[in-house]
Amino acid sequence: MLELELPSKQHDETRQGEALIIKAKLPVDKVPRKLYIESYGCAMNFSDSEIVASILADEGFTTTASYEEADVIFINTCAIRENAETRVRNRLKQFRAIKRENKDLVIGVLGCMAERLKAKFLEEEKLVDVVVGPDAYRDLPNLIAKVDDGQKAINVLLSREETYADLSPVRLNSNGISAFISIMRGCDNMCSFCVVPFTRGRERSRDPFSIVKEAEDLRDAGYKEVTLLGQNVDSYKWSAEGSEDVVNFANLIEIVAKVSPDMRVRFSTSHPKDITDEVLETIAKHENICNYIHLPVQSGNSRVLDIMNRTYTREWYLNRIDAIRRIIPTCSISTDIITGFCSETEEEHQETLSLMQEVKFEFAYMYSYSERPGTPAAKKFKDDVSEDVKQRRLTEIIALQQENSFYRAQKRVGKVEKVLIEGFSKKSKLDYCGRSDHNSMVIFPVMEQYKPGDYVNVLVEKTTTAVLIGKIVI
Numbered sequence: 001m002l003e004l005e006l007p008s009k010q011h012d013e014t015r016q017g018e019a020l021i022i023k024a025k026l027p028v029d030k031v032p033r034k035l036y037i038e039s040y041g042c043a044m045n046f047s048d049s050e051i052v053a054s055i056l057a058d059e060g061f062t063t064t065a066s067y068e069e070a071d072v073i074f075i076n077t078c079a080i081r082e083n084a085e086t087r088v089r090n091r092l093k094q095f096r097a098i099k100r101e102n103k104d105l106v107i108g109v110l111g112c113m114a115e116r117l118k119a120k121f122l123e124e125e126k127l128v129d130v131v132v133g134p135d136a137y138r139d140l141p142n143l144i145a146k147v148d149d150g151q152k153a154i155n156v157l158l159s160r161e162e163t164y165a166d167l168s169p170v171r172l173n174s175n176g177i178s179a180f181i182s183i184m185r186g187c188d189n190m191c192s193f194c195v196v197p198f199t200r201g202r203e204r205s206r207d208p209f210s211i212v213k214e215a216e217d218l219r220d221a222g223y224k225e226v227t228l229l230g231q232n233v234d235s236y237k238w239s240a241e242g243s244e245d246v247v248n249f250a251n252l253i254e255i256v257a258k259v260s261p262d263m264r265v266r267f268s269t270s271h272p273k274d275i276t277d278e279v280l281e282t283i284a285k286h287e288n289i290c291n292y293i294h295l296p297v298q299s300g301n302s303r304v305l306d307i308m309n310r311t312y313t314r315e316w317y318l319n320r321i322d323a324i325r326r327i328i329p330t331c332s333i334s335t336d337i338i339t340g341f342c343s344e345t346e347e348e349h350q351e352t353l354s355l356m357q358e359v360k361f362e363f364a365y366m367y368s369y370s371e372r373p374g375t376p377a378a379k380k381f382k383d384d385v386s387e388d389v390k391q392r393r394l395t396e397i398i399a400l401q402q403e404n405s406f407y408r409a410q411k412r413v414g415k416v417e418k419v420l421i422e423g424f425s426k427k428s429k430l431d432y433c434g435r436s437d438h439n440s441m442v443i444f445p446v447m448e449q450y451k452p453g454d455y456v457n458v459l460v461e462k463t464t465t466a467v468l469i470g471k472i473v474i
Contacts, residue, residue: 036070050169077113112199158201184230192377234274296336300355301348332438340390342381
């Protein structure tokens with residue numbers, strides 16, 4: 001299948017073998033137990049939950065969609081936003097109430113928040129029995145066994161090697177059509193507002209052989225779309241030990257695209273400092289690599305970008321936008337925006353608005369700045385923009401983005417979009433919904449000869465800010 005000249009995979013097979021030997025030594029619970037996992041935040045967390053389910057499936061666990069019948073409950077957490085912490089705490093309190101009736105219930109916290117709030121969750125608030133960081137999932141059978149013996153259990157050690165490349169994820173809540181493939185873990189970018197480098201560790205790329213194998217398995221199982229995941233996919237880089245041959249992200253997406261012309265390839269997230277013309281040209285060359293890029297800008301002002309340690313300027317970002325428009329003229333672009341960052345002035349806020357107006361993003365994730373303990377920004381800068389000002393600026397950003405989203409959506413009216421049917425729309429069993437190549441949600445009447453997992457051509461007849469509406473054309 002691999003048409004590029006890739007280095008030998010001997011080194012990776014050795015690592016996989018070592019992992020399997022370690023796993024074989026773990027105690028096996030002979031009594032079938034039910035696992036319930038709730039994931040919050042980014043797609044990486046949902047992907048990690050599937051890895052956890054795979055590890056515990058080998059220990060005899062089955063997954064359940066109902067926490068009331070679970071023997072083990074895990075919350076997989078994100079530590080990016082303060083409201084996420086509040087939501088998780090409230091959820092844990094609900095689960096602790098259930099534990100009063102079921103003393104054997106094991107409650108655990110996984111992921112980024114687990115590493116940062118381990119002491120509070122275990123000792124101060126006494127909400128959980130087990131705390132596990134994102135690089136320690138293989139230790140879960142041991143940790144659960146400790147809890148069964150009446151102990152609290154914790155492992156939040158970070159790794160420079162772990163990629164879980166040898167594991168076949170258990171697809172949770174899957175529609176059987178779209179799936180995530182994790183291609184790398186950790187992050188080497190030290191954005192001053194972000195906790196990820198401290199909670200997920202240093203960047204390391206998974207070997208391309210295991211990635212392609214996972215894509216082939218998904219193809220064979222009937223999946224029609226894969227999304228390659230990483231904190232910064234554009235910095236993907238892998239080579240065998242002792243080899244000078246390197247597989248970069250452009251190489252990787254081309255290899256995955258060739259697994260099947262009928263399987264779409266998406267990816268997230270890109271970093272403006274790293275997205276290259278080579279990546280863009282590869283997207284343009286392959287019809288099944290979606291014409292959609294998520295490119296977080298965070299701010300439209302170069303001084304704010306500098307103290308955010310984003311390592312690019314406003315001008316650099318706009319240059320990358322120009323490159324996307326030039327090489328992939330029909331590409332949709334979405335972004336992330338943080339308003340009210342430390343010392344941001346009104347003029348600098350206006351520069352963010354002007355950049356938004358210039359680019360006219362299809363979609364944006366928009367937030368007011370929320371200081372995260374332990375980050376460089378929390379240590380070095382004063383969070384000196386008032387909450388009232390933050391909320392007013394955020395309101396302005398959201399309003400402008402709604403205008404831009406509607407503007408971009410209207411540009412699709414009268415055009416035919418290739419849509420992958422995902423299922424029935426939320427409002428009616430008479431309508432299907434699915435995403436276009438450009439990542440727009442499209443609603444259209446059901447036609448009996450088509451089913452979820454089929455591609456159809458949809459003529460867009462009208463639109464809202466968030467949804468395209470049309471009909472299938474033959």
